[in-house]
Amino acid sequence: MQIYVDADACPVKAEVVRVAARHDLPVQMVSNSWMRIDASPLVKLVVVEEGPDAADDWIAERIGPSDIAVTADILLAARCLKAGAQCIGPTGKAFSDANIGMAVAMREMQRHLRETGESRGFNPSFTPRDRSQFLQALENAIQAAKKRG
Template identity: 30%
Template sequence: MRNDVLTVYVDADSCPVKEEIGHLCKKYNKKLVFVASYAHEINPSLGAELVTVDSRAEEADLYIVNHCRRGDVVVTQDHGLAGLLLPKGVNVISPRGKIFLEEDMNELLFTRHLGKIQRRAGMKTKGPKKIKNEDILMFYEEFEKILSKLEGV
């Protein structure tokens, strides 16, 4: 795979590791695209292209699905988006450093579905835990492994 072809897309609306992504993309000379709704403020000084989409639900996801190609990397915490990207041969990682794998998607999506059912029934469900420094470090290490592997290092 040619170095200049690979793109890193970030589902950027609530991504807590934008600085880390920017640093590693610069280090590995990868094209970086932040995709966010116009309702969110994103710092374009990270050497990234900023794509602004409508604030309707799933607009950023649709942009990413329609523009990424086999071998690209996507940073997202959205299990549904990950489930759409993996069959396309896209590398998907969460901001906490979890590498999404096709064999895990059925369980992840089922758990997400159960949570939706509980919330619709009026039950409270726990949201994601606050991101910790260990999570950021895990993301940095795993993201760098992906980029170095794609670089052939």
């Protein structure tokens, strides 16, 4: 079991490292550029070449059924679910086969509204409650993966 983090602009990298250390799980922080990450033998920074989906492609090509992805990218979440992995957003929202279709549809609707000028597309701020919900969701995902074996 590994945790894959779509690390560009991810607000919960430190939380992932903390929970992974507690469970002795390897973490792949995947980014388009070098970034400072918490020093840990369990954490590997993977810098992929520039490109809009290079980090997503790297994760999707490697993730498997016992793994967990952390991403706010709905299309990457769909690809990870298709590979059999669990997927969690940084606010603690767990993506599943039951809710990913609606999430993709909402993403497309929001894109359309931004393109037509109906929406400015601002995301809500990241709150301490989001951080707490993420920590609980990641812990739940790890426990579920351990039960599945």
